[in-house]
Amino acid sequence: MIAASVSRAASGCTTERVDVALVGAGFAGLYLLYRLRKDGFTTVALEEADDVGGTWYWNRYPGARCDIQTIDYCYTFDPELESAWKWSEKYATQPEILRYLGFVADRYDLRRDIRFCTKVKRATWDQASERWLLTTDNDAAVSCRYYIMATGCLSSPKPPEIDGVKDFEGEVYFTGRWPHEEVKFAGKRVAVIGTGSSGIQAIPLIAEQAAQLTVLQRTPNFALPAHNGPAPADRVALLEGDRAGYREQARWSGAGVPLQLQTVFSWQLSAAERLERFENAWAAGDLFCMLRQLWADQGVDVDGNALVAELLRDKICATVKDPEIAASLIPYDHPFGAKRPCLDTNYYATFNRPNVTLVNLRQEPIKSIMASGIKTDKRTFDVDVIVFATGFDAMTGAIMAVHPIKGRGGKSLSDVWANGPQTYLGLTVTGFPNLFMITGPGSPSVLSNMVVSIEQHVDWAVNLLIAMREAGFTTFEATKTAQDGWIRHMADCSTLTLHRLANTWYTGANVPGKAQGVMPYTGGVGPYRGICDEVVSRGMLGFRLAGPNVAEQCNDGEIVRLQPDVRLVLKKLEEMKLAPIESLGAQGARDFVAELNADRPAGRPVGDVADGTLPGTDGPLPYRLYRPATPGPHPIVVYFHGGGWVLGDQHSDDPYCRDMCRRSGMIFVSIGYRHAPEYRFPTAAEDGYAATRWIAEHAAELGGRPGSVVVAGWSAGGNIAAVTCQLARDRGGPHIAGQLLVCPVTDCTFDRPSYNDNATGYFLTRSLMFWFWDLYCSPADRTDPRVSPLRGKLAGLPPAFVVTCEFDPLRDEGIAYADALAAAGVPVEQLKARGHIHTSFTMVDVVITGVSGRVQMAEALRRLAGLPPERKQVDASVRPARTASPRKIAAAAD
Numbered sequence: 055m056i057a058a059s060v061s062r063a064a065s066g067c068t069t070e071r072v073d074v075a076l077v078g079a080g081f082a083g084l085y086l087l088y089r090l091r092k093d094g095f096t097t098v099a100l101e102e103a104d105d106v107g108g109t110w111y112w113n114r115y116p117g118a119r120c121d122i123q124t125i126d127y128c129y130t131f132d133p134e135l136e137s138a139w140k141w142s143e144k145y146a147t148q149p150e151i152l153r154y155l156g157f158v159a160d161r162y163d164l165r166r167d168i169r170f171c172t173k174v175k176r177a178t179w180d181q182a183s184e185r186w187l188l189t190t191d192n193d194a195a196v197s198c199r200y201y202i203m204a205t206g207c208l209s210s211p212k213p214p215e216i217d218g219v220k221d222f223e224g225e226v227y228f229t230g231r232w233p234h235e236e237v238k239f240a241g242k243r244v245a246v247i248g249t250g251s252s253g254i255q256a257i258p259l260i261a262e263q264a265a266q267l268t269v270l271q272r273t274p275n276f277a278l279p280a281h282n283g284p285a286p287a288d289r290v291a292l293l294e295g296d297r298a299g300y301r302e303q304a305r306w307s308g309a310g311v312p313l314q315l316q317t318v319f320s321w322q323l324s325a326a327e328r329l330e331r332f333e334n335a336w337a338a339g340d341l342f343c344m345l346r347q348l349w350a351d352q353g354v355d356v357d358g359n360a361l362v363a364e365l366l367r368d369k370i371c372a373t374v375k376d377p378e379i380a381a382s383l384i385p386y387d388h389p390f391g392a393k394r395p396c397l398d399t400n401y402y403a404t405f406n407r408p409n410v411t412l413v414n415l416r417q418e419p420i421k422s423i424m425a426s427g428i429k430t431d432k433r434t435f436d437v438d439v440i441v442f443a444t445g446f447d448a449m450t451g452a453i454m455a456v457h458p459i460k461g462r463g464g465k466s467l468s469d470v471w472a473n474g475p476q477t478y479l480g481l482t483v484t485g486f487p488n489l490f491m492i493t494g495p496g497s498p499s500v501l502s503n504m505v506v507s508i509e510q511h512v513d514w515a516v517n518l519l520i521a522m523r524e525a526g527f528t529t530f531e532a533t534k535t536a537q538d539g540w541i542r543h544m545a546d547c548s549t550l551t552l553h554r555l556a557n558t559w560y561t562g563a564n565v566p567g568k569a570q571g572v573m574p575y576t577g578g579v580g581p582y583r584g585i586c587d588e589v590v591s592r593g594m595l596g597f598r599l600a601g602p603n604v605a606e607q608c609n610d611g612e613i614v615r616l617q618p619d620v621r622l623v624l625k626k627l628e629e630m631k632l633a634p635i636e637s638l639g640a641q642g643a644r645d646f647v648a649e650l651n652a653d654r655p656a657g658r659p660v661g662d663v664a665d666g667t668l669p670g671t672d673g674p675l676p677y678r679l680y681r682p683a684t685p686g687p688h689p690i691v692v693y694f695h696g697g698g699w700v701l702g703d704q705h706s707d708d709p710y711c712r713d714m715c716r717r718s719g720m721i722f723v724s725i726g727y728r729h730a731p732e733y734r735f736p737t738a739a740e741d742g743y744a745a746t747r748w749i750a751e752h753a754a755e756l757g758g759r760p761g762s763v764v765v766a767g768w769s770a771g772g773n774i775a776a777v778t779c780q781l782a783r784d785r786g787g788p789h790i791a792g793q794l795l796v797c798p799v800t801d802c803t804f805d806r807p808s809y810n811d812n813a814t815g816y817f818l819t820r821s822l823m824f825w826f827w828d829l830y831c832s833p834a835d836r837t838d839p840r841v842s843p844l845r846g847k848l849a850g851l852p853p854a855f856v857v858t859c860e861f862d863p864l865r866d867e868g869i870a871y872a873d874a875l876a877a878a879g880v881p882v883e884q885l886k887a888r889g890h891i892h893t894s895f896t897m898v899d900v901v902i903t904g905v906s907g908r909v910q911m912a913e914a915l916r917r918l919a920g921l922p923p924e925r926k927q928v929d930a931s932v933r934p935a936r937t938a939s940p941r942k943i944a945a946a947a948d
């Protein structure tokens with residue numbers, strides 16, 4: 055039992071002065087109190103409820119449980135606490151979690167610093183004293199140096215937005231504010247509005263008691279069975295075998311639970327293998343298994359996701375006996391996982407009960423609530439009880455709506471966030487000095503095991519306060535540059551997942567009029583932790599620190615300028631401590647690249663892949679042809695692979711060629727041109743031209759559309775493509791309809807800024823480019839347009855689409871070539887890819903943020919070939935028959 059709470063509200067109007075005041079006594083508030091006290095800060099916690107528990111205090115509705123396994127959903131800061139508490143079930147009930155939080159509060163004697171039944175009415179930053187002044191509803195004000203919101207993400211229930219709630223004469227309950235006394239449903243007619251996690255947990259239990267239950271569903275949600283019971287033995291054994299290691303793995307994982315990521319893609323599995331994986335995850339009764347462990351593309355790609363969604367739909371059909379009810383319960387409007395899925399116990403089977411009615415509000419919306427019940431536009435339901443399971447003003451509601459927060463210059467947080475929340479790291483806000491939010495918008499929070507995120511945030515924040523105290527600083531504030539950078543990084547991260555494709559509380563779409571955008575950090579718990587650590591190791595990058603007797607410190611800047619997945623790739627490469635490629639010799643470098651390529655994700659299926667040879671100037675040249683699955687003839691793209699004229703072959707850009715073939719609906723022919731140092735300049739260029747000529751002349755034999763070809767190439771291949779266009783113009787053909795140049799080499803000088811700015815650290819280095827040039831071309835030949843096409847005549851060349859990447863040594867020469875083409879009257883489009891590196895677009899299914907660039911390239915290829923715009927082709931085999939609406943989502947995903 056939780057001990058009786060003690061409020062120690064000060065009497066009269068005295069102002070309590072503390073180092074830190076915090077709001078909330080849930081998981082975050084309790085751990086904050088523990089840490090702050092341990093580290094010598096005077097602290098007070100203000101809590102509206104009369105006891106600890108936070109969300110677990112308020113959400114007492116029947117069936118409320120956690121849906122992350124409880125051995126993971128608990129504090130890890132004190133191993134003794136871990137051994138002092140034993141969970142009774144795999145998913146603990148709300149009363150057990152509340153008992154646990156009471157136990158923690160007692161164990162560390164935290165209640166003496168909590169003022170219960172205290173609501174903060176206003177928080178104001180006082181510039182003169184550099185302190186926050188809090189006024190409360192029980193007269194006792196607080197003056198604090200630091201103010202911390204530990205108010206949770208799902209604490210502010212959202213009004214139901216239905217007319218007439220006040221007219222209802224029966225009982226009304228909100229799942230998010232459930233009474234402490236038992237609610238009796240026996241013999242009553244009950245209506246539940248809302249089928250999110252709360253509704254889905256409560257509905258089966260209410261149905262067991264009520265005389266009649268009417269479930270009013272606006273949007274169906276995906277739910278899977280919890281299969282609750284004892285914690286799974288294998289998981290417990292893992293934890294107990296190496297508790298510290300297990301916890302550490304969780305801290306660096308994607309979602310705060312130590313699970314291995316899947317590396318196999320859906321298209322590498324047969325339907326039977328996919329089904330087996332799905333059934334195993336279904337049997338495991340674990341959200342994360344279903345969300346992350348089936349196949350690698352399920353969370354990032356609409357097609358991979360549609361496969362899971364369809365299997366889940368089959369389960370609903372198999373459980374619900376009435377096909378019409380089953381059809382209403384099946385979600386079609388969002389990818390699985392884009393909206394928070396639910397764990398249930400007998401949810402779908404509940405709709406087989408004779409006392410349960412499902413009302414599909416999409417077919418008959420609620421018109422109003424009346425004295426006797428609920429009126430839809432087709433019927434009236436007389437009920438005794440209405441349960442609103444209508445959710446929360448999530449992420450920002452508890453921070454903004456609860457009380458005005460006025461920062462520097464009297465600016466209010468709700469004004470500053472009127473167009474959506476803006477934070478640095480999800481922890482701080484520019485203009486609001488000395489304010490922390492634990493799991494604020496921009497933190498991994500609700501997309502993670504909350505307790506893991508909370509412990510990280512609290513440790514990071516308190517460690518900052520300690521470091522400031524030691525250095526004599528008394529204020530911190532995020533800079534605008536840092537915050538703007540974080541907002542950009544958040545937007546980049548949101549393209550890594552499918553959350554942006556659903557209308558949910560993650561995006562603010564559940565609250566009418568709320569600004570919309572993905573609010574939690576989608577880049578993962580481990581990467582987030584690494585970024586926070588980097589902020590510290592780079593001298594509190596993005597923070598202005600000041601104090602009365604010390605010089606102000608501000609290392610301004612953006613913490614992440616790379617695309618999030620590019621950053622991870624580079625970190626992995628850094629950890630591998632590879633020798634510079636140029637130190638390996640030509641053969642060693644080729645072996646190394648072959649080894650790297652062997653480990654990369656296999657490219658996706660296309661209609662047909664055929665290897666062949668074509669006659670070059672001095673003998674046969676190998677090629678690989680990729681044909682789309684659609685009926686031909688298709689226009690042909692002659693493709694030149696990357697590799698600095700030294701590395702690679704006709705297979706080495708296989709995933710890129712497959713992807714572009716699928717997206718553009720065009721044949722790709724990748725040419726095995728000869729390489730340096732065995733064949734130096736101008737062999738590669740002449741091979742490229744000869745191959746293009748032969749393919750153009752034999753287009754029909756290859757199944758292609760005769761008349762003209764498009765050329766494309768990446769890196770040195772981009773160089774060959776550009777040169778081929780100049781040679782074709784000057785040598786009387788073939789006719790080239792357009793050129794796609796991806797990060798091309800266009801010039802022999804190394805003095806453009808990108809060569810220095812990006813000289814090292816972004817995979818392709820300045821020194822590697824020196825080596826490539828040396829092997830391919832002697833200095834005397836380097837200004838020849840057949841290797842430096844920027845120095846050639848540019849008028850009369852085919853239209854071009856030129857792609858450059860921000861963190862590529864070759865960036866500026868690519869831009870220079872595009873600009874020079876335009877100046878010469880050639881139609882040119884440019885894609886300047888922010889945050890990308892030289893290899894971003896060819897690392898298919900590794901650099902997910904490269905997809906939108908390849909979509910643009912494919913569209914450009916179609917334009918260049920004179921084809922109408924078309925959405926990407928998707929295999930019939932992976933397009934489930936029932937999913938009509940996900941097509942819309944697929945289009946949005948592109």
Ligand code: N01
Pocket residue numbers: 118119120121122208214215216229247248249250251252253254255270271272273394415420443444445446500559564
């Ligand atoms: O809220 P929700 P929730 N008329 O927003 C419907 C966590 N949680 O409290 O989708 C009719 O998900 C609304 O319909 P629609 C978990 O993270 C965890 O259930 O907007 N219907 C939706 O069906 C969860 O995701 C656990 O069309 C209206 C429902 O109400 C989050 O809390 C347990 C309506 C709201 O669903 C929120 O869950 C419980 C209207 N005017 C919650 N307005 C665990 O297991 C809203 N709806 C740990």
